[in-house]
Amino acid sequence: PLQLLQSKMAPKRLRTSPRKPREPQMPSSLIKEIFRHFVKMPVTRDAFKIVEKCSERYFKQLSDDLEAYAHHAGRKTVEAADLEVLMRRQGLVTDKMPLNVLIENYLPLEYRKLLIPVAVSGNKVIPSK
Numbered sequence: 001p002l003q004l005l006q007s008k009m010a011p012k013r014l015r016t017s018p019r020k021p022r023e024p025q026m027p028s029s030l031i032k033e034i035f036r037h038f039v040k041m042p043v044t045r046d047a048f049k050i051v052e053k054c055s056e057r058y059f060k061q062l063s064d065d066l067e068a069y070a071h072h073a074g075r076k077t078v079e080a081a082d083l084e085v086l087m088r089r090q091g092l093v094t095d096k097m098p099l100n101v102l103i104e105n106y107l108p109l110e111y112r113k114l115l116i117p118v119a120v121s122g123n124k125v126i127p128s129k
Helices: 028-039 045-072 080-090 099-106 109-115
Strands: 118-120 124-126
Touching: 028 045, 045 080, 080 099, 099 109
Parallel strands: none
Antiparallel strands: 118 124
16 A cells, blocks of 8 residues: 555656757848948849858858957957957058058948047047057
8 A cells, every 4th residue: 555655756858859059140131231232233042142151151260260369369358459460361451451441431430439549528538448
């Protein structure tokens, strides 16, 4: 009679397949919008898929390079100087084309204000470091 009162343990269910962590991705709509802005002509779906794949690879390589620069400097944080070194190595930033000119040419005013220091009244520099 004592054996009848004891409950049996149900076997634990195992997950059929563990979930693989996904890498964050840029929304394809953002890539499409940026590409259409610069191309200014219709793009086929096949061509867009290639552009999307290339941009993913580009940003993956970009982030790996920035991580390597910060690691080489003994830091755990990527700084603006790392990005400038990378852009200089890619040939985007030169002596004739400094980073500030690229910022002014390609970014909207609200981002320019955040990235380029500007002196205002009272000798305050915005943004402060």
